[in-house]
Amino acid sequence: MNSTEAGLAVRRTDSQTRRARRMLPSLWKETAVGYLFIAPSLLLFAAFLFYPLLKSVYLSFYLTDPRGRVAEFVGLDNFTALFRSEAFWNSLLVTLKFTALTVPTGLLASLLLAALTYGKLRGMRAFRFVFSLPVALSVSTASVIWMMLYHPTTGTLNYFLTKLGLTPVQWLTDPAWALVSISIMTVWMNSGFQYIVLLSGLQGIADDIFDSARIDGSGPFRTFFQIIVPLVSPTVFFLSVVSVMNAFQSFGQMNILTKGGPAGSTEVFVYSIYKEAFVNYQFGTGSALSLVLFAMIMLLTLLQFRFERKVHYH
Amino acid sequence: MTRRLVQYLVLLVAAIAVVYPIAYTILASFMTPDESAQYPPKLFPSHPYLGSFRTVLDLVPLQTFLWNSFLISAAVMIGQVLTAGMAAYAFVYVAFRGKAFWFAAFISTMMIPWEVTIIPNYLTVKSWGWLDTYQGLTVPFLASGFGVFLLRQFFLQLPRELFEAARIDGCGHFRHFTIVVLPLSRPALASLAVYAFLGAWNMYLWPLLITNSDAKRTVQIGISMLQFQEVTVWNLVLAGVTLVLLPSLLLLALGLKQLVRGLTAGAVKG
Structure with a gap:
């Protein structure tokens, strides 16, 4: 039990030093993987939450025609x-x-x-x-x-x-x-x-x-x-x-x-x-x-x- | 002893009050039109009459509505589990630049009420020609900030040694995610699945806005339209409601435990 734990610890420090040595490429790769994994959620949030939220603010300063196109800037009138x-x-x-x-x-x-x-x-x-x-x-x-x-x-x-x-x-x-x-x-x-x-x-x-x-x-x-x-x-x-x-x-x-x-x-x-x-x-x-x-x-x-x-x- | 008696009495009265609207709906849908229109109202049908079910299925394509709802809910469920699982994995196991910022951004999505974004979303979906389509009904809901948060909390509890061991064995992020993390997280994934499925199944405002044909309508919209079509024939409406209700009641009876876990998933303190 103890010896395997010790072994694991040794291997962990080993891997850490190894990782530190190739810091730059691995960091770049990690970042790419990270963004790849959050990309689906991020795109959906951007399209259906963040963008609409900003669009709401934008629309609230305008009058629109019935098809939703902005017609006239009205400031805070709304x-x-x-x-x-x-x-x-x-x-x-x-x-x-x-x-x-x-x-x-x-x-x-x-x-x-x-x-x-x-x-x-x-x-x-x-x-x-x-x-x-x-x-x-x-x-x-x-x-x-x-x-x-x-x-x-x-x-x-x-x-x-x-x-x-x-x-x-x-x-x-x-x-x-x-x-x-x-x-x-x-x-x-x-x-x-x-x-x-x-x-x-x-x-x-x-x-x-x-x-x-x-x-x-x-x-x-x-x-x-x-x-x-x-x-x-x-x-x-x-x-x-x-x-x-x-x-x-x-x-x-x-x-x-x-x-x-x-x-x-x-x-x-x-x-x-x-x-x-x-x-x-x-x-x-x-x-x-x-x-x-x-x-x-x-x-x-x-x-x-x-x-x-x-x-x-x- | 009297204390027990009072307890049971209170519970009995409450139980009758809670169950009455459902029992009334189910019982009345087995009555003939004459019986259901009787005054004073009867509680039990004299004999089970199935005619109302047949008529309502002839009048309204309830099967289509149920199928649409099922498809949409299943798609949203699978989508949320996948996107949230991936994002949560990145936030727990991948050391990437800007992680803290994006995590905060993801969490903040939980603060935005859906109604606030509904006007621009409607305009977007309309400009893409997605009105009255399955894409329009599902794509906006395929990601969930709550799901990311829930799964992240669960992944954090998984033993870190597994990750180290997998890395040492040369296991990349993709394999570690699919072979180690996902199988170990089944309870959390199931909770999120139940939560997402129910949420999509019960959606009302969005399908009301973007569907306008029977072919794409969900059951929630279909059921609320019964009343306008057959104003006078109450037991037809009730038969329709019963048909929609029975599957969910059955699921509740069979899977109360999973449902409880799914529903209380939100109550877990992080």
């Missing part, structure tokens, strides 16, 4: 027009509301379910499978399903409401309800992913921590708030960053269920970009909007990392 328009502030507000409605509720519910099902009790495997189910759904299948459930006359949700003696709700056509309805559907749709991630976070915690907590007579609430929550907080943090990003980038459910309506009450940011660029063919203002989205996502992520550094300690 941006000032945005900040003056009511639609911009509305979509910003809708996006923030949507984030506030979906992220904390979804995380809390998933954390609760993960904490209740992580143990080895009878039947937990079945529950774990059920709570993971929504991960199999995409935005469009989930939206179509909920469209049926939300249907004002044939949808079963209103049927259940009347059964309970409540008045039926115009889920998707009442401006006061539309965003809430979409949020309920979104929380449901995302719960599978959040649950799976939190469950594997919980399962990474050693069993003896829970055992010793039980021996110390820690009740379910104390265990949840003083042991589970702090221990999975890195996972929760990761999920909250991802979920906020997702909320800011949501589009499919609004496009399928409400088309941004009624009265703009579900017109989130990406929907505005889509409408501006691909319905109104205003690629200039569309680009300005997407850059604002970029800046906001950056800012939020930065804030979340700041926040984490402040509260979180291992």
